[in-house]
Amino acid sequence: xxxxxxxxxxxxxxxxxxxxxxxxxxxxxxxxxxxxxxxxxxxxxxxxxxxxxxxxxxxxxxxxxxxxxxxxxxxxxxxxxxxxxxxxxxxxxxxxxxxxxxxxxxxxxxxxxxxxxxxxxxxxxxxxxxxxxxxxxxxxxxxxxxxxxxxxxxxxxxxxxxxxxxxxxxxxxxxxxxxxxxxxxxxxxxxxxxxxxxxxxxxxxxxxxxxxxxxxxxxxxxxxxxxxxxxxxxxxxxxxxxxxxxxxxxxxxxxxxxxxxxxxxxxxxxxxxxxxxxxxxxxxxxxxxxxxxxxxxxxxxxxxxxxxxxxxxx
Ligand code: DP6
Numbered sequence: 001x002x003x004x005x006x007x008x009x010x011x012x013x014x015x016x017x018x019x020x021x022x023x024x025x026x027x028x029x030x031x032x033x034x035x036x037x038x039x040x041x042x043x044x045x046x047x048x049x050x051x052x053x054x055x056x057x058x059x060x061x062x063x064x065x066x067x068x069x070x071x072x073x074x075x076x077x078x079x080x081x082x083x084x085x086x087x088x089x090x091x092x093x094x095x096x097x098x099x100x101x102x103x104x105x106x107x108x109x110x111x112x113x114x115x116x117x118x119x120x121x122x123x124x125x126x127x128x129x130x131x132x133x134x135x136x137x138x139x140x141x142x143x144x145x146x147x148x149x150x151x152x153x154x155x156x157x158x159x160x161x162x163x164x165x166x167x168x169x170x171x172x173x174x175x176x177x178x179x180x181x182x183x184x185x186x187x188x189x190x191x192x193x194x195x196x197x198x199x200x201x202x203x204x205x206x207x208x209x210x211x212x213x214x215x216x217x218x219x220x221x222x223x224x225x226x227x228x229x230x231x232x233x234x235x236x237x238x239x240x241x242x243x244x245x246x247x248x249x250x251x252x253x254x255x256x257x258x259x260x261x262x263x264x265x266x267x268x269x270x271x272x273x274x275x276x277x278x279x280x281x282x283x284x285x286x287x288x289x290x291x292x293x294x295x296x297x298x299x300x301x302x303x304x305x306x307x308x309x310x311x312x313x314x
Contacts, residue, residue: 001087004048005119009111009144010037011097013177013280013288015235016215017242018139018152019208020199026160027139030199031212033152034168034219035143038177038309042108042144043095047120050088058092074113077137081117098307103179103286110137111144131164148312149223151216170223171312176296178277178289179307182259189253191283197249204248211241232278232290239280257285266302275299 012035020030050056055078057064057071064071074091082089091113095105114134118125125133127145135142135152143150146167155163189197198205215238222230246253260281267279267289275298277291289306291299300306 001049001121002119004046005116006044006046007112007115007119008042008044009108009115009141010039010042010147011103011105011108012037012140012143012150014140014143014282015219015231015280015290016212016238017282019212019242019245020195020205021139022154023158023160024196026163027135027137028160028163029139029152029154031209032154032216033140033143033212034216035140035150035152036175036177036311037144037147037150038097039147039311039313041097041103041309043093043097043105043112045094045109045112045116046092047116048090048092050090053088055088056090058090060094073137074109077110077113078117080133080136081121081123098179106138107140107144110134110141113137114141115145128164128166129161132161135160135164168220168223172223172226173310173312174226174292174294175228175311176289176291176293177309177311178291178299178303179309180263180287180289180303181305182257182263182285182287184257184259184285186257186285188255188284194246194253194255194283197251197253198245201250202245202248205245208241208245211238228276228278228290228292232276235280235290236278239282243281255281255284260285260287263287263303270299270302273298 014033014035016034018029018033022028022030055075057074078089097103097105111134114130131142131145143152143165146165149168149170150165152165215234218234267277270277276295277289277299280288
């Protein structure tokens with residue numbers, strides 16, 4: 001190994017969601033998904049051999065107890081690589097995702113950790129293999145190995161090595177992602193257990209793989225045409241359909257808060273006034289908006305504290 005190594009990976013938002021696994025241990029999905037990476041918003045990870053001889057994990061500058069969920073997951077991931085070698089590590093993770101945006105960071109976290117391990121241990125692995133490794137940390141992380149639009153091909157192989165991200169050749173300089181945070185004191189069910197519950201208990205889930213497959217086709221076309229209405233409509237419909245399967249689970253899984261619904265209604269109100277804006281949501285109450293640069297002022301007039309990301313800005 002090297003004395004130290006570092007890497008950055010962007011956060012990503014799925015336009016066609018990953019929801020449901022065919023293999024829980026390897027994070028192999030039931031359906032392919034498609035996302036947009038958030039440029040410079042993401043996770044920076046630095047690895048070094050630990051001086052103390054003990055593993056050490058820092059998150060945003062603060063040392064984490066080794067039995068905390070964050071540290072335990074990061075160390076378990078490093079264990080996949082060091083196996084039985086004695087290589088105590090210091091993992092130093094910094095997220096630059098504004099906490100105000102309420103974005104999850106496990107995708108960029110495992111992607112950055114995978115890239116940093118590749119450097120640190122001189123593995124020189126190709127990016128699709130790194131993507132498949134990151135997937136084992138968290139499914140959505142396999143998409144954060146790439147910038148821009150990324151498709152995660154579900155794959156067929158049992159070992160999952162064909163289940164990884166692939167970058168789409170596309171640029172869309174005017175595309176914007178708005179992050180609208182909804183405050184909540186509630187502890188959400190994490191996506192891992194949420195999708196398991198959905199797969200096991202929601203009859204409605206049976207139609208999900210077909211919808212996802214159709215939505216990926218529509219998104220590819222919308223991206224090729226730079227058609228914000230086709231892109232936004234498909235992404236919003238996809239997110240709502242995923243949430244429908246969650247609500248149809250038992251016990252019901254509803255990530256929405258009253259404030260999330262208020263944001264939705266404001267988005268739909270803007271659309272009625274002719275503003276081209278669409279929403280998507282993941283396993284939490286926050287809302288992400290999709291629009292083009294020329295609509296930003298009208299949208300900001302309604303959502304004053306929205307964070308705006310330009311995924312293709314250089
Ligand atoms: C709703 O990748 O967090 O955000 O593989 O269990 O770690 P694990 O799940 P995770 O699930 C993300 C679910 C989602 C949709 C998406 O990002 O595609």
